[in-house]
Amino acid sequence: GDSVTQMEGxxxxxxxxxxxxxxxYTATGYPSLFWYVQYPGEGLQLLLKATKADDKGSNKGFxxxxxxxxxxxxxxxxxxxxxxxxxxxxxxxxxxxxRLYFGRGTQLTVWP
Amino acid sequence: DAGVTQSPTHxxxxxxxxxxxxxxxxxxxxxxxxxxxxxxxxxxxxFQYYEEEERQRGNFPDRFSxxxxxxxxxxxxxxxxxxxxxxxxxxxxxxxxxKIEETQYFGPGTRLLVL
Numbered sequence: 001g002d003s004v005t006q007m008e009g010x011x012x013x014x015x016x017x018x019x020x021x022x023x024x025y026t027a028t029g030y031p032s033l034f035w036y037v038q039y040p041g042e043g044l045q046l047l048l049k050a051t052k053a054d055d056k057g058s059n060k061g062f063x064x065x066x067x068x069x070x071x072x073x074x075x076x077x078x079x080x081x082x083x084x085x086x087x088x089x090x091x092x093x094x095x096x097x098x099r100l101y102f103g104r105g106t107q108l109t110v111w112p
Numbered sequence: 113d114a115g116v117t118q119s120p121t122h123x124x125x126x127x128x129x130x131x132x133x134x135x136x137x138x139x140x141x142x143x144x145x146x147x148x149x150x151x152x153x154x155x156x157x158x159f160q161y162y163e164e165e166e167r168q169r170g171n172f173p174d175r176f177s178x179x180x181x182x183x184x185x186x187x188x189x190x191x192x193x194x195x196x197x198x199x200x201x202x203x204x205x206x207x208x209x210x211k212i213e214e215t216q217y218f219g220p221g222t223r224l225l226v227l
Binding site: 004042043045046089093096099103104105 | 152155
């Protein structure tokens with residue numbers, strides 16, 4: 001069945017460092033891929049998405065490219081800020097339309 | 113534009129009790145999905161409601177049931193609560209047509225603690 005595997009955390013970085021959070025997926029067909037962010041004590045916010053192979057989603061300096069050949073959707077940001085500290089979830093929407101499959105989440109802490 | 117709202121924000125129950133959680137979807141949305149997020153885990157799909165009917169269901173027991181009202185708001189009911197039901201319950205809304213690329217928008221969640 002459909003599933004998402006996300007890099008284990010936590011990840012701790014200094015401000016302005018480069019961020020990569022790895023995400024790989026297993027799915028039949030051509031899923032859509034999402035990154036959601038969860039700030040402390042809050043629900044999930046959509047960060048970016050990509051709906052077909054080679055698409056690049058981007059938002060607030062974050063980027064992720066849908067790579068079908070490696071079944072990956074890694075999240076990157078060139079220069080992180082303290083305000084980026086949160087939990088990041090990779091998710092996919094596949095053949096079970098309307099149902100999202102999530103990874104376990106990666107906790108990011110950015111120090112000034 | 114009001115986003116997805118949920119009530120209550122926090123709830124404490126004891127084993128064996130029943131609980132009802134409520135969700136109002138984002139303006140213009142007619143589909144509501146419910147997810148359970150255990151501590152340190154990603155959200156798990158419980159079920160989805162559209163046109164007042166359960167359209168899809170995840171791997172949750174019948175103790176979990178739901179309802180959607182004509183105004184598209186929804187309730188999640190859990191009977192015979194177990195300690196393992198302690199979690200953050202998230203509601204997400206979207207548009208009705210089932211599309212792989214459809215985005216779901218999440219509410220802030222209801223944190224349930226079962227003692």
